[in-house]
Amino acid sequence: MDAVWQSLCDRLGTKYPIMQDGMGPSPTTSLATAVSAAGGLGSVSTPGLLTPEVELRKKLRDRMEQVAVNAEGPFAVNVPVGTLASGEMIPSSAYCIDEAIRVKLAGGPVSDHFVAITTSAGFPGGFTEQIKEAGLIHIHKAGSVRHAVKAAEAGVDVVIASGFEMGGHTHLNPVSTMVLAPQVIKELDIPVIISGGIHDGYGLAAVLAMGGAGVAMGTRFIATTEHEWHQNYKQYIVDSGEWQDMTYQGYYAPSRGLKNAALLEELPAIKATGISVDELNQWKEDRGYLAQMEGDTVKGIVVAGQVAAAIHDIVPTKVLLERMMDEAIGLLEATSSSLGALKATRG
Template sequence: MEATWQQLCARLGTKYPIMQDGMGPSPTTSLATAVSAAGGLGSVSTPGLLTPEAELRKKLRDRMEQVAVNGAGSFAVNVPVGTLESGEMLPASEACIDEAIRVKLAGGPTSDHFRAITTSAGFPGAFTERIKEAGLLHIHKAGSVRHAVKAAEAGVDVVIASGYEMGGHTHLNPVSTMVLAAQAVKELDVPVIVSGGIHDGYGLAAMLAMGAAGVAMGTRFIATEEHEWHHNYKQFIVDAGEWQDMTYPGYYAPSRGLKNKALLEDLPAKKASGVSIDELNQWKEDRGYDAQMEGDVENGIVVAGQVSAAIHDIVPVAVLLERMMDEAIGLLEVTAASLPALKAARA
């Protein structure tokens, strides 16, 4: 009988049960290409939630084509579908899902390598039927058991159980990865991928032993050689210590980043100045670009997870994936070898 992770890898067309999480606002195209080529599931991120629609559609389509041509493996497209304080969904969410489905239905090499749409930040039910009818897997990220169950009941194919310690948009009500993951695996009939604090083979082995179908990582993949974000950003993660992360107001819910002048001084001052929500969101998106593409890690917003304190090197993606698999296999072999003693202890 195939394990859950084997079944999901077969459906996604990947070699390893390792997924790259969506990130932004800057491109993750080179990273997704490298992850795809190395046997994982790369993710093309939404090209800026405040980008004009025509430009956004073209950027997304171009990035999907680049990953398909150069990665030669499978990839997903990540789209946040949360609502703003006004209750409205950003038009970019609808446009990205629509454009991604158009690419899938058009056929050809890009369509062949494009296997899934990942949604996050809100209830995905409005999109599930369209995504699945296009021949794509619908993967949805949830930060609580109740939201995971609700997404599964709405028909999503796979749930990412994401712990509160994750980087980027996180959850209003904190539930850590180890508390959430086990419950999600037990409660859901669909495959569960786990994210939040995963960065090595130890995390992968733990999640596979728990019955998860794989892991997803964002922060760990930032600190890789192929990722197109600025070296300063990667080094800031490598140099981060414990307690350097913090949450701050994101588009939909709290976001997690690393403490610097932008988050500790500039963001509070900007909010106190009385600017509109739209102006504040644009400021945050611009500061994200400044850190990610220009390398300004003091005045720019450095989005990253709590796991930054555990990351100590910048490595090629293929090396990272092989190292994770070697570690996980070694740990699971040791665990399997100890089973007779564990059983004997119960006798």
């Protein structure tokens, strides 16, 4: 019988049990292409959630086509499905899922490489049937055991169990990865991918040892040579240290980024002016672009996870994935060879 990670790799069409998490609002097309070519599952990130519908659909379609033209393997599309304070789902979520499915059903090179939709932030049940009917794998990210179980009951194919230490939009009730991951893996009968704090072969080995189907990473993939975000952003991650991350209110849940003037000074000041929720969300989105694409790590919001403190280099994606696999295999082989001595202690 194939290991759970091997079964999922076969289903996705990947060589390695490593996935690129969705990131935004700036493009991740070059990164997704590089991850796909290196043997992982690349992800096309949703354009800014505040983008008007026609422009949003075009941007997403263009990004998918750009990856497919250069793809050597499969890719996914990531779509947050969170709700606003009013309880209403962000309309752009439905637009993006609908457009992605249109592209899949149209056939052709893009459809051939496009294998999965990843949803996050809210309950995915309203989309599962149409995603699967289109021939796509539905992957959903959850930050608690109860939400993971609910997603599985709704019919998703794969769950990403993500710990609170992750970058970008995280969870209202904080549960760390090493607390969450084994619980979700034991509770579900479907493949479980783990994210939050993963950056190397040590994390991958731990996930595979506990029965996980693979790992998903965001922050670690930012610091790669192929990623199109600004070099200053990548270097800010490499230069960050312990306790430099912080959470702040995102669109529909807390978000995690790295401390700078934008988050420590400007955000509190602008909130104190009584700015509307829509205007504040637009400010955050604009400041995300400012850091990601223009390299302003002072006035821009540098979204990243706690794991930024453990990242010390900017490397080609292929080198990263192969290094992770070598580390994980070495660790698992060493553990396997020492099991005899461990068993002997039991008498």
